[in-house]
Amino acid sequence: MGQYTLETVPTPALIVDEVAVDRNLARMQAYVNQHKLRLRPHTKTHKSVYMSRKQLAAGAAALTVAKVGELQTMAQAGDDLLLAYPALDPARTEVVAQVARSKTVRVAVDSQVAADRLAAAAVAAGSTIGILVDYDTGMHRTGLQTAQQTVDLAQHVSRTKGLRLDGLFCYPGHINDTDPAQMIPRLKDVNAMLLAVLEQWKRLGLNTGIVSGGSTPAAWQAHHITAYTEVRPGTYIYNDRFVAGGGWCQWEDCAATILTTVVSDAVPDQCIVDAGGKTLTYDRSAKAPVLNFGNVREIQGAFIRGLSEEHGMVDLKDAARRPKLGERVNIVMHHVCPCVNLHDRGWLKKADGSLEPLPIDARGKVV
Amino acid sequence: MGQYTLETVPTPALIVDEVAVDRNLARMQAYVNQHKLRLRPHTKTHKSVYMSRKQLAAGAAALTVAKVGELQTMAQAGDDLLLAYPALDPARTEVVAQVARSKTVRVAVDSQVAADRLAAAAVAAGSTIGILVDYDTGMHRTGLQTAQQTVDLAQHVSRTKGLRLDGLFCYPGHINDTDPAQMIPRLKDVNAMLLAVLEQWKRLGLNTGIVSGGSTPAAWQAHHITAYTEVRPGTYIYNDRFVAGGGWCQWEDCAATILTTVVSDAVPDQCIVDAGGKTLTYDRSAKAPVLNFGNVREIQGAFIRGLSEEHGMVDLKDAARRPKLGERVNIVMHHVCPCVNLHDRGWLKKADGSLEPLPIDARGKVV
Numbered sequence: 001m002g003q004y005t006l007e008t009v010p011t012p013a014l015i016v017d018e019v020a021v022d023r024n025l026a027r028m029q030a031y032v033n034q035h036k037l038r039l040r041p042h043t044k045t046h047k048s049v050y051m052s053r054k055q056l057a058a059g060a061a062a063l064t065v066a067k068v069g070e071l072q073t074m075a076q077a078g079d080d081l082l083l084a085y086p087a088l089d090p091a092r093t094e095v096v097a098q099v100a101r102s103k104t105v106r107v108a109v110d111s112q113v114a115a116d117r118l119a120a121a122a123v124a125a126g127s128t129i130g131i132l133v134d135y136d137t138g139m140h141r142t143g144l145q146t147a148q149q150t151v152d153l154a155q156h157v158s159r160t161k162g163l164r165l166d167g168l169f170c171y172p173g174h175i176n177d178t179d180p181a182q183m184i185p186r187l188k189d190v191n192a193m194l195l196a197v198l199e200q201w202k203r204l205g206l207n208t209g210i211v212s213g214g215s216t217p218a219a220w221q222a223h224h225i226t227a228y229t230e231v232r233p234g235t236y237i238y239n240d241r242f243v244a245g246g247g248w249c250q251w252e253d254c255a256a257t258i259l260t261t262v263v264s265d266a267v268p269d270q271c272i273v274d275a276g277g278k279t280l281t282y283d284r285s286a287k288a289p290v291l292n293f294g295n296v297r298e299i300q301g302a303f304i305r306g307l308s309e310e311h312g313m314v315d316l317k318d319a320a321r322r323p324k325l326g327e328r329v330n331i332v333m334h335h336v337c338p339c340v341n342l343h344d345r346g347w348l349k350k351a352d353g354s355l356e357p358l359p360i361d362a363r364g365k366v367v
Numbered sequence: 368m369g370q371y372t373l374e375t376v377p378t379p380a381l382i383v384d385e386v387a388v389d390r391n392l393a394r395m396q397a398y399v400n401q402h403k404l405r406l407r408p409h410t411k412t413h414k415s416v417y418m419s420r421k422q423l424a425a426g427a428a429a430l431t432v433a434k435v436g437e438l439q440t441m442a443q444a445g446d447d448l449l450l451a452y453p454a455l456d457p458a459r460t461e462v463v464a465q466v467a468r469s470k471t472v473r474v475a476v477d478s479q480v481a482a483d484r485l486a487a488a489a490v491a492a493g494s495t496i497g498i499l500v501d502y503d504t505g506m507h508r509t510g511l512q513t514a515q516q517t518v519d520l521a522q523h524v525s526r527t528k529g530l531r532l533d534g535l536f537c538y539p540g541h542i543n544d545t546d547p548a549q550m551i552p553r554l555k556d557v558n559a560m561l562l563a564v565l566e567q568w569k570r571l572g573l574n575t576g577i578v579s580g581g582s583t584p585a586a587w588q589a590h591h592i593t594a595y596t597e598v599r600p601g602t603y604i605y606n607d608r609f610v611a612g613g614g615w616c617q618w619e620d621c622a623a624t625i626l627t628t629v630v631s632d633a634v635p636d637q638c639i640v641d642a643g644g645k646t647l648t649y650d651r652s653a654k655a656p657v658l659n660f661g662n663v664r665e666i667q668g669a670f671i672r673g674l675s676e677e678h679g680m681v682d683l684k685d686a687a688r689r690p691k692l693g694e695r696v697n698i699v700m701h702h703v704c705p706c707v708n709l710h711d712r713g714w715l716k717k718a719d720g721s722l723e724p725l726p727i728d729a730r731g732k733v734v
């Protein structure tokens with residue numbers, strides 16, 4: 001690989017600024033410490049063992065993963081892992097049960113089918129799997145719909161060999177708002193829902209030791225959900241155009257960018273950079289009036305208006321200047337998590353400006 | 368890997384039906400043969416050496432690639448390769464020049480900067496790179512804006528050591544329409560633009576041997592562009608919801624699907640399959656009134672209404688039935704090219720129903 005610099009590394013390249021990463025980790029850790037919350041960062045954002053270790057070293061209590069391939073990978077970094085996914089098929093349950101032989105493994109579950117299949121795998125492997133009961137607090141993705149359903153599943157888990165009831169889980173991904181005045185009442189609604197469930201659980205002697213929730217935008221207001229014992233932000237380590245655009249971080253806190261080269265400037269008011277949808281991800285704001293897949297960091301007013309697979313169409317109509325052919329510019333991508341997932345390797349920009357390879361260890365995992 | 372079946376292969380899994388692939392290849396080949404066009408399929412769709420070889424065996428004249436990593440990979444399959452990308456940085460030009468030592472390599476270019484950098488690399492490598500001059504016929508992505516600009520670049524290429532002027536290139540990706548009556552006049556406009564340029568080139572004795580254009584939806588109407596000598600469809604080998612939804616193929620011609628497992632059914636009128644944006648791609652129709660990232664093949668009326676990274680939210684409001692937890696269903700994804708790019712490996716379903724690993728050889732290439 002040689003000693004690449006920002007001027008010589010082949011583009012498009014995922015560049016991660018370690019100084020900004022460390023600042024982001026310290027800020028979130030200070031917030032959760034202040035509010036006596038445990039931090040269980042979601043590693044799907046970076047998919048990197050190195051970054052998981054940094055999160056734990058900065059004070060995180062444990063780790064979250066989205067799939068069992070990530071569970072196996074992140075078991076290299078931590079001893080306490082939450083699979084925030086309803087694993088119920090054999091390809092998943094068997095891996096979970098195996099990892100649970102040597103690590104504390106919990107799974108968020110919203111069906112008796114999933115609980116029973118995990119239990120069978122645990123019994124076969126001679127391990128115990130911790131269960132958090134997934135409750136839908138309004139996002140309507142997964143999660144049981146009523147308090148009584150959570151009670152029924154929690155009681156079922158409590159009496160099932162191979163499982164251990166560890167508490168309650170939710171993902172209130174619907175409450176984000178750029179205006180805290182809009183977001184705080186929604187947080188309080190979620191809290192009321194959780195407290196009502198917990199009251200029933202406690203009356204029945206069910207274990208409420210963990211109450212886990214969170215996302216990056218809501219993380220900074222998580223203290224309004226007094227029911228929480230832990231939060232699971234993911235994007236905060238790198239941030240992106242969505243988070244900065246929403247006012248939940250500063251633009252300089254966007255630690256990850258795609259370094260690109262300008263490869264065409266033939267069309268007026270536009271140039272093409274060598275990062276399309278297969279590099280930046282096609283994910284974008286569904287509701288935004290103008291399509292924007294990323295901002296050009298170096299040029300005020302320049303942004304990615306459209307994507308082909310390998311072309312990024314940079315809108316220069318209101319740009320402060322027109323970049324030259326062959327010039328390198330950084331794109332602050334709209335959504336960093338699926339962007340990182342497109343790259344086998346990133347580059348870590350160290351405090352001294354040098355570049356080191358950053359493996360994306362859990363990229364390309366199937367289950 | 369063992370002998371997996373459609374019932375046992377871990378999900379989510381990219382499944383490619385070889386019977387449908389062979390039918391799609393034969394149909395396109397018959398069309399181009401009928402109209403005396405050369406077929407230069409775009410390999411970005413499948414990124415597979417095996418599929419490139421099948422295309423050539425079915426009668427394709429040559430191959431198209433989108434990046435130099437694909438160029439290196441597909442040089443294993445073919446001897447005549449077009450890089451449909453304005454390569455101008457050293458990481459690209461040096462690879463192009465190296466591959467051109469043993470293969471016929473052409474590059475579509477829209478600037479003198481790119482031409483000169485490719486020439487310098489070719490001279491250094493002792494090879495010759497063929498150049499197609501990229502002309503913008505209305506897509507406004509890359510391509511020179513006027514006939515005179517194409518003449519200037521063609522003349523520059525003709526007198527530059529290391530380069531060989533091979534003809535004209537365009538990508539009229541803007542002319543697709545579900546209604547052929549709408550599309551044909553646009554094709555004729557593109558043809559008129561190309562014929563006007565070619566007339567100038569011929570008068571000046573510039574080589575017009577290749578006139579290359581195309582995309583899958585427009586491919587079936589390519590004979591209306593009489594200027595073409597070759598077409599470059601990509602998606603036709605697999606097809607997808609975009610192509611079938613546009614009426615440019617039948618639904619049974621969608622050869623690639625994502626096999627998924629239903630992992631949650633807790634929320635009414637919905638279920639969750641284990642394929643989110645990191646598996647299906649977030650790419651979708653910008654203008655569609657209802658979000659749809661893919662159709663469930665087995666269940667009439669069921670479609671992916673929303674995506675999280677690892678969750679596909681299946682809308683069941685108008686579905687013929689509700690799938691069971693743990694059931695396997697196939698998703699016909701909206702756009703197959705970026706979907707394939709998310710997978711290190713697919714599975715080829717052979718005519719006898721057996722599954723074989725299908726490497727996605729050119730996935731993860733940087734430049």
